[in-house]
Amino acid sequence: MRIYNTLTKIKEDFKPLEEGKVKMYACGITVSGEAHIGHGFQALIYDIVRKYLEKKGYQVTYARNYTDVDDKIIARSKETGIPADKYAEMTIEKIDAVMREMDIDDPTVWLKATENIGNIIDFISALIEKGHAYAATNGDVYFDVNSFKGYGCLSNRSVEDMLDGVRVENGEEKRNPADFALWKAAKEGEISWHSPWGEGRPGWHIECSAMNRAAFGEQIDIHGGGRDLIFPHHENEIAQTESLTGKRFVKYWTHNGLIKVNGQKMSKSLGNSLLLEDLLKKYTNEAIKFALLQTNYRNDINITDNLFPDAEKHLTGFYRTIYAVESKFGKGGAGNKEIDERFDECMDDDFNTALALSDLFALFKKVAAKLAVGDGSCADDIAQIKKTYSLLGIFKKDSAEYLAEVEKKSQAEGGVPDEVKALAEKRWQAKKDRNWAEADSLRSQIDGLGYVIKDGKDGYEIIKK
Numbered sequence: 001m002r003i004y005n006t007l008t009k010i011k012e013d014f015k016p017l018e019e020g021k022v023k024m025y026a027c028g029i030t031v032s033g034e035a036h037i038g039h040g041f042q043a044l045i046y047d048i049v050r051k052y053l054e055k056k057g058y059q060v061t062y063a064r065n066y067t068d069v070d071d072k073i074i075a076r077s078k079e080t081g082i083p084a085d086k087y088a089e090m091t092i093e094k095i096d097a098v099m100r101e102m103d104i105d106d107p108t109v110w111l112k113a114t115e116n117i118g119n120i121i122d123f124i125s126a127l128i129e130k131g132h133a134y135a136a137t138n139g140d141v142y143f144d145v146n147s148f149k150g151y152g153c154l155s156n157r158s159v160e161d162m163l164d165g166v167r168v169e170n171g172e173e174k175r176n177p178a179d180f181a182l183w184k185a186a187k188e189g190e191i192s193w194h195s196p197w198g199e200g201r202p203g204w205h206i207e208c209s210a211m212n213r214a215a216f217g218e219q220i221d222i223h224g225g226g227r228d229l230i231f232p233h234h235e236n237e238i239a240q241t242e243s244l245t246g247k248r249f250v251k252y253w254t255h256n257g258l259i260k261v262n263g264q265k266m267s268k269s270l271g272n273s274l275l276l277e278d279l280l281k282k283y284t285n286e287a288i289k290f291a292l293l294q295t296n297y298r299n300d301i302n303i304t305d306n307l308f309p310d311a312e313k314h315l316t317g318f319y320r321t322i323y324a325v326e327s328k329f330g331k332g333g334a335g336n337k338e339i340d341e342r343f344d345e346c347m348d349d350d351f352n353t354a355l356a357l358s359d360l361f362a363l364f365k366k367v368a369a370k371l372a373v374g375d376g377s378c379a380d381d382i383a384q385i386k387k388t389y390s391l392l393g394i395f396k397k398d399s400a401e402y403l404a405e406v407e408k409k410s411q412a413e414g415g416v417p418d419e420v421k422a423l424a425e426k427r428w429q430a431k432k433d434r435n436w437a438e439a440d441s442l443r444s445q446i447d448g449l450g451y452v453i454k455d456g457k458d459g460y461e462i463i464k465k
Helices: 037-055 071-080 084-101 117-129 204-216 227-245 276-282 285-293 307-329 337-347 353-372 378-392 399-412 418-432 436-448
Strands: 002-005 010-013 021-026 059-066 109-112 133-135 141-143 180-185 200-202 220-226 250-256 259-261 301-303 451-455 460-464
Touching: 002 250, 021 037, 021 204, 037 059, 037 084, 037 220, 037 250, 037 259, 037 276, 037 285, 037 378, 059 084, 059 204, 071 084, 084 276, 109 204, 117 133, 117 141, 117 180, 117 200, 117 204, 117 227, 141 227, 180 204, 180 227, 200 204, 204 220, 204 227, 220 227, 227 250, 276 285, 276 399, 285 307, 285 353, 301 307, 307 353, 307 378, 307 399, 307 418, 337 353, 337 378, 353 378, 418 436, 418 451, 418 460, 436 451
Parallel strands: 021 059, 021 220, 059 109, 220 250, 259 301
Antiparallel strands: 002 010, 133 141, 141 180, 180 200, 451 460
């Protein structure tokens, strides 16, 4: 198995620090708002990585954190009038609920910044003792980037490059503009904790370093997160941790791509954030996963208007084939080893879900051909597909239940299923081409899906039976 390492910029053979065991950490959500599709994508990717490593026989300890205190959370607390700690708790409950609706498993270990304040203070104190950090007179504590020779190793930036655009805020007492805060002195009315430097709270970057050390010790195998965290967050994690331990912190750095909406970066300021809760009202969790996993995890995903409808259409078609096979031959089956081996071949190449999913179209075409001639071995194929691809979070539901769920969501949206729309459009084109046999065949398919077509002079109307 080979994994792309952001640190070395190449795919490397995977060999954990301790044979047979994997220590893995992924940066979780800063709980200043509800979970959007980017959060869901990142959580899905590392859930799959953990599950595939377990399939390969590794004992995986997977830690994931919630950043439950930071500037954004404090700002939201002031806006809502809800104390910062209570606001964070409420938001975490909402995020947990929607992730479970997405059918994404909890990590082995949940970590929260506010539950590790003691570990964070100890970490900062040790950095000061080693000469890598310094306390300002106002109670802030900063990391001295010039004290760590390897600074910039992950992002391939020099300290001079990093100074571009850096602005020192009023009241900051930095020795170097690139130095970053480990501890922030409390402002009036803010949530805070006692420390050797006065009342305050941790900086963002130190939280993950301290939580990692508390959960795993000095070194881990895999550290994951979105590509937007490479700099400054993960760069700063390396500097802090390796300055303290003198050891290589992470063996394999992995980063997933970012979400774009119709070519634009997804952001609150642009008003194009897609909340998971809203998407789940329209589409099944499996369709959302299918849509996201068609892109290699390291690449950006461009969410167009058709991405999720097309994914739902393809997945519904697969489920219809599953239903037809199981109705005729039952749900048994000895499986098909070749299908599983091919899946592993894809996943061994840096968790290539896109390639694994692309194989499904040919697989289901073969299954349909076998079904058409009454070859019962198609039941073995379906049993294996369901078992193998459930690792990606798809084909986990009973086929009849899944098809009913798709229909229910479509009706709730008050619209005609995309599959029916596509068939109706093909039929209209066939009529224009005077291909009457094709048009009649498509009408029959539409009828079988519970809809009828009413033709008019200038078009057609799709009507629910």
